[in-house]
Amino acid sequence: MTSRRHLLTGAAAAGLGAAAGAGLVAAADGQAPAPAAAAASTTGTAIVPFHGPRQAGVAEDPPAHAAFVALTLPAGTDRRGLARMMRLLTDDAARLTQGVPALGDTDATLAPLPARLTVTFGFGPGLYRAAGLQPPVADLPKFRIDRLEQRWSGGDLLLQICADDPLTVAHTQRMLIKDARPFAAIRWVQQGFRRSPGVQAPEHTQRNVMGQLDGTANPRGAEIDPAVWNDDGSTTLVVRRMRAEIEKWDILSVADKENAVGRRLESGAPLSGTLEHDEPDFTKLDASGLPAMPDFSHVTRARVTDPTLKLLRRPYNYDGVPNAAGHPDAGLIFAAYQKDIARQFVPIQQRLADKDLLNEWITPIGSAVFAVPPGCAADGWIGEQALT
Amino acid sequence: MTSRRHLLTGAAAAGLGAAAGAGLVAAADGQAPAPAAAAASTTGTAIVPFHGPRQAGVAEDPPAHAAFVALTLPAGTDRRGLARMMRLLTDDAARLTQGVPALGDTDATLAPLPARLTVTFGFGPGLYRAAGLQPPVADLPKFRIDRLEQRWSGGDLLLQICADDPLTVAHTQRMLIKDARPFAAIRWVQQGFRRSPGVQAPEHTQRNVMGQLDGTANPRGAEIDPAVWNDDGSTTLVVRRMRAEIEKWDILSVADKENAVGRRLESGAPLSGTLEHDEPDFTKLDASGLPAMPDFSHVTRARVTDPTLKLLRRPYNYDGVPNAAGHPDAGLIFAAYQKDIARQFVPIQQRLADKDLLNEWITPIGSAVFAVPPGCAADGWIGEQALT
Numbered sequence: 001m002t003s004r005r006h007l008l009t010g011a012a013a014a015g016l017g018a019a020a021g022a023g024l025v026a027a028a029d030g031q032a033p034a035p036a037a038a039a040a041s042t043t044g045t046a047i048v049p050f051h052g053p054r055q056a057g058v059a060e061d062p063p064a065h066a067a068f069v070a071l072t073l074p075a076g077t078d079r080r081g082l083a084r085m086m087r088l089l090t091d092d093a094a095r096l097t098q099g100v101p102a103l104g105d106t107d108a109t110l111a112p113l114p115a116r117l118t119v120t121f122g123f124g125p126g127l128y129r130a131a132g133l134q135p136p137v138a139d140l141p142k143f144r145i146d147r148l149e150q151r152w153s154g155g156d157l158l159l160q161i162c163a164d165d166p167l168t169v170a171h172t173q174r175m176l177i178k179d180a181r182p183f184a185a186i187r188w189v190q191q192g193f194r195r196s197p198g199v200q201a202p203e204h205t206q207r208n209v210m211g212q213l214d215g216t217a218n219p220r221g222a223e224i225d226p227a228v229w230n231d232d233g234s235t236t237l238v239v240r241r242m243r244a245e246i247e248k249w250d251i252l253s254v255a256d257k258e259n260a261v262g263r264r265l266e267s268g269a270p271l272s273g274t275l276e277h278d279e280p281d282f283t284k285l286d287a288s289g290l291p292a293m294p295d296f297s298h299v300t301r302a303r304v305t306d307p308t309l310k311l312l313r314r315p316y317n318y319d320g321v322p323n324a325a326g327h328p329d330a331g332l333i334f335a336a337y338q339k340d341i342a343r344q345f346v347p348i349q350q351r352l353a354d355k356d357l358l359n360e361w362i363t364p365i366g367s368a369v370f371a372v373p374p375g376c377a378a379d380g381w382i383g384e385q386a387l388t
Numbered sequence: 389m390t391s392r393r394h395l396l397t398g399a400a401a402a403g404l405g406a407a408a409g410a411g412l413v414a415a416a417d418g419q420a421p422a423p424a425a426a427a428a429s430t431t432g433t434a435i436v437p438f439h440g441p442r443q444a445g446v447a448e449d450p451p452a453h454a455a456f457v458a459l460t461l462p463a464g465t466d467r468r469g470l471a472r473m474m475r476l477l478t479d480d481a482a483r484l485t486q487g488v489p490a491l492g493d494t495d496a497t498l499a500p501l502p503a504r505l506t507v508t509f510g511f512g513p514g515l516y517r518a519a520g521l522q523p524p525v526a527d528l529p530k531f532r533i534d535r536l537e538q539r540w541s542g543g544d545l546l547l548q549i550c551a552d553d554p555l556t557v558a559h560t561q562r563m564l565i566k567d568a569r570p571f572a573a574i575r576w577v578q579q580g581f582r583r584s585p586g587v588q589a590p591e592h593t594q595r596n597v598m599g600q601l602d603g604t605a606n607p608r609g610a611e612i613d614p615a616v617w618n619d620d621g622s623t624t625l626v627v628r629r630m631r632a633e634i635e636k637w638d639i640l641s642v643a644d645k646e647n648a649v650g651r652r653l654e655s656g657a658p659l660s661g662t663l664e665h666d667e668p669d670f671t672k673l674d675a676s677g678l679p680a681m682p683d684f685s686h687v688t689r690a691r692v693t694d695p696t697l698k699l700l701r702r703p704y705n706y707d708g709v710p711n712a713a714g715h716p717d718a719g720l721i722f723a724a725y726q727k728d729i730a731r732q733f734v735p736i737q738q739r740l741a742d743k744d745l746l747n748e749w750i751t752p753i754g755s756a757v758f759a760v761p762p763g764c765a766a767d768g769w770i771g772e773q774a775l776t
Contacts, residue, residue, distance in 0.1 A: 166707075173707070199431050211496075211497040321577040322574055
């Protein structure tokens with residue numbers, strides 16, 4: 001396959017990228033960006049290429065802020081209307097991600113600091129049906145643990161907007177919604193965060209709102225391709241809103257938390273080992289003769305060894321406004337990329353739904369699935385293969 | 389006056405600060421921190437001293453993320469209960485700001501990256517009344533432009549939580565609310581953001597969600613003291629939620645936006661000048677013989693020359709979830725510090741309410757006033773002067 005980077009150099013020379021001036025091109029191949037990319041002087045101007053055979057916003061180290069925007073198509077939407085919408089939104093995304101105002105940008109002064117901005121488009125089952133096509137993704141089966149709310153579920157079109165700066169995310173969200181609005185209604189918006197740029201070195205696993213190191217077992221570098229990308233440059237995305245039952249979690253002892261997860265809270269090491277990246281040893285017994293890795297711990301139940309069955313998790317924390325009594329509204333926007341939802345995501349989620357100690361402290365309250373079409377060249381648009 | 393820095397060195401040596409390890413002490417005197425403070429390796433560990441004659445979180449360069457938490461005291465609250473609450477919350481804040489878990493911290497793993505965390509306490513009029521004291525601050529008069537909503541207004545106690553990392557803000561908010569809950573109910577929470585650390589050099593003025601450079605005329609360095617601090621180390625805070633009528637703003641031409649503000653959109657220069665920090669010249673006429681600075685522009689109306697009458701603005705952007713039709717819910721959490729609300733804030737707000745072109749595009753929907761008591765020594769607590 002032609003390398004993404006190679007194509008992108010061409011696109012940049014052709015115009016868009018050049019306008020961004022001192023932009024630094026961050027790694028787009030799933031490797032952590034060089035430490036220099038996180039330094040003060042380049043955080044704002046860092047650019048992730050938009051054009052290429054695969055969409056950006058999947059394999060890159062996740063930026064600090066994200067907005068997931070799901071839209072609903074009105075009845076009567078047809079393939080021609082979808083194509084017009086996607087041409088327009090692709091053009092907006094191609095410009096904004098390179099630090100260039102959108103064509104109809106009403107606040108052009110907010111465009112020049114993209115801060116690794118990516119815009120990734122996902123197509124829900126309803127978009128394919130509107131286009132008279134067989135959807136390549138299907139809604140998840142209902143799991144025992146689900147307490148899904150309509151207001152966080154479903155969607156015909158997803159915009160995943162990620163950047164290392166929250167003002168850049170806000171501006172991009174506003175410009176894309178302004179242009180999507182004639183074609184579709186807002187279904188839900190989920191805004192999330194990770195650590196700010198520079199707070200941790202990119203190679204260190206981040207903690208989530210529950211205090212857990214989250215993402216230790218994620219595929220990295222060359223492990224990403226066989227798990228995530230189809231030959232045509234497409235992938236799929238599951239977005240689940242996982243409410244943390246954080247006040248119940250808070251009253252657990254550290255040992256109980258560690259048993260539920262299967263890892264040490266401080267180091268992230270599996271209970272069978274001593275370092276975060278030690279492989280869990282499911283045969284190891286503890287001093288009392290019981291398995292060191294509890295059978296029903298989250299790590300034990302989620303475990304996958306076949307590299308083509310792994311998920312690329314790209315979770316963001318959310319922290320809403322607590323209620324009058326002070327109870328938090330916090331949790332995870334759990335975003336997972338994989339080649340095939342039925343083959344990769346569903347079996348893992350089924351095992352976790354059947355028996356996972358962590359279920360007592362996390363509740364799925366939203367769920368949506370999207371096909372993520374291939375990327376496009378500088379003269380193309382996202383979705384052109386399916387919609388023309 | 390004993391220098392804050394001096395007192396703080398003592399406090400750090402006495403225990404709390406020392407536990408934070410490699411923490412970098414950021415400037416606490418209103419000067420921008422040295423560029424090194426924004427670099428990758430120290431963003432997470434940077435520490436703002438907590439103890440001293442003045443509270444932190446006022447004069448420092450504002451961190452990227454903030455939560456403003458307003459609480460309501462139940463009927464029957466008395467001075468002894470308030471003292472217990474403030475001893476507890478002061479202890480939490482003193483620890484968490486130094487990267488040390490709170491005494492009852494249920495997620496201690498989230499404490500070690502304070503990222504310039506500050507916790508600033510404000511006392512509303514109701515807190516003084518509960519304590520049997522005459523309130524030193526009074527609710528603002530009603531302004532013509534106000535469209536205040538109860539859900540964003542008032543409050544007996546304010547926690548202003550600021551840090552360069554959103555996970556740190558979330559954890560601190562959770563721990564403080566957990567400890568405040570037995571004493572008070574949540575009245576409102578407003579979460580806001582500025583540019584991420586490192587996206588802009590600290591000496592550069594930031595843009596807000598409307599695309600304006602916001603804060604050009606703010607007092608800086610030695611100008612802060614005469615505007616903000618009373619001799620006893622106290623100050624006052626006004627928090628106004630300003631909804632941006634952003635879709636009406638978006639359809640203005642750049643020239644119309646510039647007339648409303650009185651500054652160039654791109655450079656921030658006053659319409660009478662060429663550079664951002666040029667002094668506006670209200671006598672200058674343009675080519676058609678009209679004042680270069682329109683009489684009703686925001687800058688013209690807000691103008692203050694007496695340095696003791698200036699406000700220290702510390703605004704944060706908010707960007708909520710748009711409605712189904714895609715209309716944004718965005719604006720500013722306008723936080724302003726000054727010695728005396730009646731002498732400094734009210735006249736400016738009155739002039740703006742009477743005649744300010746910008747009124748058409750910003751609407752005050754929330755308002756609250758707080759006295760900000762002096763800081764405290766390592767063996768003291770915030771509010772001890774009033775409540776003992």
